[in-house]
Amino acid sequence: MEKFTTHTGVAxxxxxxxxxxxxxxxxxxxKRVTKTGFEDALFxxxxxxxxxxxxxxxxxxxxxxxxxxxxxxxxxxxHAVWALRDYGFRVVLSPKFADIFRGNAGKQGLVTGVVTEAxxxxxxxxxxANPGAEMxxxxxxxxxxxxxxxxxxxIDDYTRWRLxxxxxxxxxxxxxxxxxxxxxxxxxxxxxxxxxxx
Amino acid sequence: MSTSIPDRPRTLxxxxxxxxxxxxxxxxxxxLIYIDxxxxxxxxxxxxxxxLRGEGRGLRRLDLTIAxxxxxxxxxxxxxxxxxxxxxxxIETLRRNAEEFGVRLHSLGDKEQGIVxxxxxxxxxxxxxxxxxxxxxxxxxxxxxxxxxxxIGTSEVEHVMATQTLPLKPFKTMAITxxxxxxxxxxxxxxxxxxIAKIGANGGQGYVLEFRGSxxxxxxxxxxxxxxxxxxxxxxxAGMIAPDExxxxxxxxxxxxxxxxxxxxxxxxxxxxxxxxxxxxDAEVFLDATELEPFVTWGTNPGQGVSLSDVVPDPASFxxxxxxxxxxxxxxxxxxxxxxxxKDVEVDAVFMGSCTNSRIEDLRAFASVIEGRQKAEHVRxxxxxxxxxxxxxxxxxxxDKVFTEFGAEWRFAGCSMCLGMNPDQLAPGERCASxxxxxxxxxxxxxxxxxxxxxxxxxxxxxxxxxxxxxxxxAFEKAEx
Ligand code: SF4
Numbered sequence: 001m002e003k004f005t006t007h008t009g010v011a012x013x014x015x016x017x018x019x020x021x022x023x024x025x026x027x028x029x030x031k032r033v034t035k036t037g038f039e040d041a042l043f044x045x046x047x048x049x050x051x052x053x054x055x056x057x058x059x060x061x062x063x064x065x066x067x068x069x070x071x072x073x074x075x076x077x078x079h080a081v082w083a084l085r086d087y088g089f090r091v092v093l094s095p096k097f098a099d100i101f102r103g104n105a106g107k108q109g110l111v112t113g114v115v116t117e118a119x120x121x122x123x124x125x126x127x128x129a130n131p132g133a134e135m136x137x138x139x140x141x142x143x144x145x146x147x148x149x150x151x152x153x154x155i156d157d158y159t160r161w162r163l164x165x166x167x168x169x170x171x172x173x174x175x176x177x178x179x180x181x182x183x184x185x186x187x188x189x190x191x192x193x194x195x196x197x198x
Numbered sequence: 199m200s201t202s203i204p205d206r207p208r209t210l211x212x213x214x215x216x217x218x219x220x221x222x223x224x225x226x227x228x229x230l231i232y233i234d235x236x237x238x239x240x241x242x243x244x245x246x247x248x249x250l251r252g253e254g255r256g257l258r259r260l261d262l263t264i265a266x267x268x269x270x271x272x273x274x275x276x277x278x279x280x281x282x283x284x285x286x287x288x289i290e291t292l293r294r295n296a297e298e299f300g301v302r303l304h305s306l307g308d309k310e311q312g313i314v315x316x317x318x319x320x321x322x323x324x325x326x327x328x329x330x331x332x333x334x335x336x337x338x339x340x341x342x343x344x345x346x347x348x349x350i351g352t353s354e355v356e357h358v359m360a361t362q363t364l365p366l367k368p369f370k371t372m373a374i375t376x377x378x379x380x381x382x383x384x385x386x387x388x389x390x391x392x393x394i395a396k397i398g399a400n401g402g403q404g405y406v407l408e409f410r411g412s413x414x415x416x417x418x419x420x421x422x423x424x425x426x427x428x429x430x431x432x433x434x435x436a437g438m439i440a441p442d443e444x445x446x447x448x449x450x451x452x453x454x455x456x457x458x459x460x461x462x463x464x465x466x467x468x469x470x471x472x473x474x475x476x477x478x479x480d481a482e483v484f485l486d487a488t489e490l491e492p493f494v495t496w497g498t499n500p501g502q503g504v505s506l507s508d509v510v511p512d513p514a515s516f517x518x519x520x521x522x523x524x525x526x527x528x529x530x531x532x533x534x535x536x537x538x539x540x541k542d543v544e545v546d547a548v549f550m551g552s553c554t555n556s557r558i559e560d561l562r563a564f565a566s567v568i569e570g571r572q573k574a575e576h577v578r579x580x581x582x583x584x585x586x587x588x589x590x591x592x593x594x595x596x597x598d599k600v601f602t603e604f605g606a607e608w609r610f611a612g613c614s615m616c617l618g619m620n621p622d623q624l625a626p627g628e629r630c631a632s633x634x635x636x637x638x639x640x641x642x643x644x645x646x647x648x649x650x651x652x653x654x655x656x657x658x659x660x661x662x663x664x665x666x667x668x669x670x671x672x673a674f675e676k677a678e679x
Contacts, residue, residue: 001253031284033244033291036252078353107353169353170255170360176221176230180258180363183220183232190456190464192235192323194302195261198453 001109003166004139007090009063011135011146012053013124019067020074021101025083038083058132064144066123067094071112072101081108091137093144093153095120106159107169111139113153122149139164207474209371210440211406214346214471218329220363228365234328235340236358237314238265238301240292241619242333246356247295257299258362264323265296265303268313269619273582273609276306285620312585312611315339315553319423320587322452326441326468331358336553336635337436338429342422343449344441344471346406349430369435370480372405373473376413378487383668385563386421387555387633387652389413389485390428391493391503397483399501402434405481408473409439413487419448420559427554428635431500440472492667494540495637495650497528502637504540506655506667512536531639532647533627540665543649545629548579548660549642550606550653552616552634556584560633560653561592565600567657567668572605574663579606580622582614606660618643631659 029041046052053059065084071094072080081104084092091111105112115123126149127133135146139160143152155163162172173180208216221230236259243265250256257263270285272278280286289306296303304310310317315336318324330340330347333355340347350364358364376389394401407429414422422439429437446465449455456464495503496510502525504511513525513536529536534543550556550564561583573579581601583589589611592598601608615622616634624630624646633656637648649665658666 031287033248033287035245035248168253169365170253170357173230173357173361173363173365176363179220179230180232180361184362187232188460188463188467190325190460190467191328192325192454193261194235194264194323194454197302 001166001168001171004090004109004111004163006136006138006140007063007111008134008136009090010059010061010132011064011066011123011127012059012062013127014053014065014067015124017068018070018073021072021077021080022074024072024080025077029083030077030079035082036086038079039086039088041079042083042087056131061088063088064091064093064135064137065089066120066127067092068120069095069117070098071096072098072105074098076100076104078104078108081105081110085110091144093120093123106162109163109166109168111137111155111163113137113142113144113155115144115151115153119151123151207477209473209477209479210344210408210438210471211346211369211371211436212477214327214329214344215368217327218346223365223367228367230363231329231366233331233358233362233364234262235318235323235330236263236362237318237330237332237334237337238263238292238355239268239314239332239334240288241269242352242355243295244288244291245352246333246359247299249353249356250299250359255360257301257359260300260302262362263301263359264318265292265301266311266314266317267292267304267306268311268611269613269617271306271311271610271612272620273612273614273622276610281621309586309590312583312587313553313556313613315423315427316557316584316588319343319419319448320452320585322449322455325449325455325464326445327471331364335430336427338434339423339427339553341426341429341436341438342419343445344438344468346436346438347426348436369406370404372402372407372434372481372483373479374407374409374483374485375411376409376485376487377411378413380413380416380487380490383492383654384490385652385654386417386424388490388493389487390425390431391495391500391650392490393483393485394428394432394501395493395503396485397432399431399499400433401501402429402432405434406436406438407432407434408479409437410473411487414439415442415444418559419444420557423557424554428500431635441468442472492652492655494655494665495648496532496534496540497525498531498637498639499524499528500635500637500650502528503650506540506665508540510534510536510538510540541670542664543629544664545577545631545649545659547624547628547630548577548656549582549615549630549632549634550580550656551582551584551614552632553584553613554635555633555653556582556588558588558591561588561597562595563653564657565597567654567671568604568606568661569600571661571671573660577660577663579604579660580609580615581606582609582622583611585611604660615642617641618646631656631665
């Protein structure tokens with residue numbers, strides 16, 4: 001997983017609350033057998049509307065999503081994070097995230113910053129005045145800057161540390177590689193082996 | 199293993215856990231647990247392989263990994279291409295991934311192909327005192343050997359592939375003691391259905407269930423697998439049964455069972471596994487085996503069951519408002535009226551199969567009831583062995599003839615109508631007596647209605663065309679034929 005320190009990119013306002021995982025990625029896309037390539041699935045239903053924010057030229061290539069409260073509710077599908085990530089999002093800001101979504105996001109390198117509702121409104125207002133403006137997200141300092149506007153966001157220490165270090169779950173476990181190898185060295189000979197085929 | 203063993207008495211589950219500790223979690227962090235055996239199938243593996251590929255990782259221990267095709271495989275004309283596109287893609291993807299990553303795979307047509315939970319034990323890979331995981335909730339089946347076995351999600355599948363470990367918090371333990379001798383015609387399936395009805399479909403949540411007592415010790419390995427298989431239907435993480443001579447006899451001589459000195463070492467260790475005298479469980483449940491009768495579900499979760507000789511319960515009899523509402527909904531979906539004797543309920547189909555009941559003993563039990571008889575005319579009967587090897591074994595014993603002469607369809611191995619991912623499905627409104635493990639709405643096909651039963655009840659039901667146990671069948675003159 002890539003390390004995350006700071007990121008600068010176009011911020012897109014998603015002025016809705018309670019965006020659930022069915023909206024983020026409709027169920028029909030769950031049949032796929034890959035973990036990547038879900039960019040077309042992101043907000044697939046909403047994107048059929050030409051007026052939808054991501055269809056506006058100012059927000060082409062957006063990589064920071066600024067959403068209303070209760071983002072990521074509904075079914076726990078990890079695909080919701082994959083779709084955001086594959087589309088190119090590195091950060092989602094919202095006043096409140098569903099817990100499971102937040103957990104999944106942290107494991108997949110997507111920053112979920114909690115900002116106050118007033119700050120979200122302020123960002124939306126700034127973007128309305130200046131569509132397509134770039135925002136800089138600093139994970140170390142837990143701040144997001146857009147022109148003159150600077151807001152701070154919340155993210156728990158543990159998740160922040162993992163993102164700064166670029167550690168997915170597997171990477172975390174592999175920090176104990178030596179202990180795993182030691183365990184294997186003392187594993188008894190009778191334990192099952194699938195190879196060679198007998 | 200050489201880790202220091204606490205002096206307090208421990209349960210079976212604690213012993214297996216302690217012996218797989220790679221890193222003890224501090225300050226509420228999870229433990230890192232070593233995984234001895236990873237079973238893989240086509241539904242939950244594709245994204246795990248893709249994740250490995252994306253990060254440039256491989257499998258840490260190919261020699262602790264085995265894959266088979268089961269959920270999507272057709273059970274007829276297995277040499278033809280699979281018609282359903284999603285099914286075909288999942289299977290072809292597993293084949294490509296297995297090839298690319300070097301994973302041992304038993305494909306459709308191979309004699310070791312079959313339901314992953316039937317294949318592990320039959321190869322002798324499942325044994326006491328090991329940890330087993332698979333991206334499938336019915337991994338609990340393997341706990342019958344005194345293994346710690348549980349289902350995991352796709353991202354955990356990837357984690358095990360890459361590290362052969364899992365970060366986990368210890369499970370709570372629940373002892374379920376079943377004492378006494380079972381009446382004739384009462385089987386492991388009836389015990390577990392009765393347990394689930396007693397503790398509820400969520401009663402085991404967060405627990406490892408340990409089944410113990412004389413009734414459990416008297417069960418064969420296959421019966422024990424049926425019980426542990428359905429632990430998950432009580433909401434439990436896993437089910438376990440202490441290993442004993444029955445277990446050792448079953449494992450011995452199988453293709454991957456230990457041999458020579460390894461076997462002796464293994465058995466010596468396995469004998470230390472049963473829970474210590476005085477070990478403390480987080481919860482305990484008792485059941486009198488002598489009172490049990492053949493059991494059947496009337497609703498749409500596995501906890502909604504009663505004795506076959508009983509009637510469909512009245513929702514008003516449930517004091518808990520949620521249970522009452524659930525019962526009302528279930529009766530509507532199942533199209534059953536309160537007070538109807540279950541033995542009056544007619545079925546359209548009988549499904550004999552699934553990882554709960556598709557091993558050779560199950561097929562023998564089914565055959566013993568139907569032999570020489572004819573199925574009820576209006577009933578469709580499907581017999582689906584759990585693995586290609588079970589199919590071969592059954593054919594060597596001539597069971598296939600018993601099935602086909604009875605009027606049943608004798609199929610190839612796979613999950614089949616347990617979940618209807620392949621074309622084996624109920625039509626809307628059809629009612630089925632099924633030896634599988636889930637009676638959820640639409641589980642066996644959209645609008646299908648499922649009654650969970652034992653192989654003996656399934657067989658008698660196939661004869662009479664309505665829910666029945668073997669003792670309901672008219673006396674039978676075998677000599678006449
Ligand atoms: S037989 Fe049914 S329960 Fe068992 S693994 Fe297959 S689908 Fe799951």
